[in-house]
Amino acid sequence: MSSPLLTAQQIVKNFGGLTAVANVSVHFDQNELIGLIGPNGAGKTTLFNLLTGVTPVTSGAISLYTDQGVQSLNGKRPAEIAQAGLSRTFQNIRLFKELSVLDNVRIAMTNHYQEGFLASIFRVPKFYRTEADMTLAAQKLLAIFDLTSVADQPAKNLPYGIQRRLEIVRALATKPKLLFLDEPAAGMNPEETADLTRLIRQVQRDFHITIVLIEHDMSLVMNVVERLYVLEHGALLAEGTPNEIQHNPAVIKAYLGDEA
Numbered sequence: 001m002s003s004p005l006l007t008a009q010q011i012v013k014n015f016g017g018l019t020a021v022a023n024v025s026v027h028f029d030q031n032e033l034i035g036l037i038g039p040n041g042a043g044k045t046t047l048f049n050l051l052t053g054v055t056p057v058t059s060g061a062i063s064l065y066t067d068q069g070v071q072s073l074n075g076k077r078p079a080e081i082a083q084a085g086l087s088r089t090f091q092n093i094r095l096f097k098e099l100s101v102l103d104n105v106r107i108a109m110t111n112h113y114q115e116g117f118l119a120s121i122f123r124v125p126k127f128y129r130t131e132a133d134m135t136l137a138a139q140k141l142l143a144i145f146d147l148t149s150v151a152d153q154p155a156k157n158l159p160y161g162i163q164r165r166l167e168i169v170r171a172l173a174t175k176p177k178l179l180f181l182d183e184p185a186a187g188m189n190p191e192e193t194a195d196l197t198r199l200i201r202q203v204q205r206d207f208h209i210t211i212v213l214i215e216h217d218m219s220l221v222m223n224v225v226e227r228l229y230v231l232e233h234g235a236l237l238a239e240g241t242p243n244e245i246q247h248n249p250a251v252i253k254a255y256l257g258d259e260a
């Protein structure tokens with residue numbers, strides 16, 4: 001039996017008259033790799049924003065299962081949610097472009113515990129004793145992701161696919177229990193997408209974390225995830241294994257129709 005990590009029950013988000021997320025319930029278990037798919041405007045990014053505190057829910061309950069019991073995430077700010085163990089990447093790349101690859105990772109580590117960029121930049125987070133320890137940990141992460149040779153380069157010099165990889169490293173630098181990836185393969189060529197697929201699998205396995213992935217690239221999703229949720233017009237259309245989803249008539253009609 002898998003144990004739950006995060007549950008969202010009957011989540012609703014209204015933007016004025018528009019219901020972007022309509023009564024959606026999902027659960028993500030420990031060490032799971034889950035896909036979230038659906039047509040444009042289905043509410044996928046909004047759901048990520050709700051779960052990570054970027055946008056407040058209109059109604060519904062978000063609960064995180066921890067060693068200390070169940071913790072409600074409702075009303076928590078993004079920094080508090082990050083501290084609770086949820087980390088994410090965004091659709092658009094959000095690196096500090098002028099800073100080195102290594103500093104991008106070090107800042108991500110410190111951001112976990114401090115609110116402001118300036119306040120955090122020279123502080124060492126709790127889980128490292130010294131700045132040297134933190135730098136060593138950042139270097140180790142870069143090595144795992146094959147980024148050692150570019151550690152001293154400004155992030156802006158990296159090719160697009162490598163920048164996206166660095167974003168995942170930054171999200172991992174906060175030592176999350178749950179990692180949300182919002183279209184990590186967007187804009188990548190097939191070779192970069194194949195590399196990324198391997199990387200996501202490796203991260204989930206080696207870091208023993210739960211990963212939730214929004215993705216338009218169906219080959220990536222179907223190859224990598226264990227379970228999928230499908231959203232349409234803000235509502236949950238289906239849930240199942242990749243095989244079940246691929247054969248679900250409602251999903252084929254709503255989303256896979258042009259690929260089936």
Ligand SMILES: Nc1ncnc2c1ncn2[C@@H]1O[C@H](COP(=O)(O)OP(=O)(O)OP(=O)(O)O)[C@@H](O)[C@H]1O
Pocket residue numbers: 015018019020038039040041042043044045046047
């Ligand atoms: N801040 C906002 N204010 C008003 N409407 C919003 C806001 N954010 C999202 N929406 C609307 O909510 C709906 C869901 O959008 P969302 O971006 O979550 O969809 P998505 O499934 O992530 O789409 P895509 O695959 O194109 O990224 C859309 O109709 C969108 O226009």
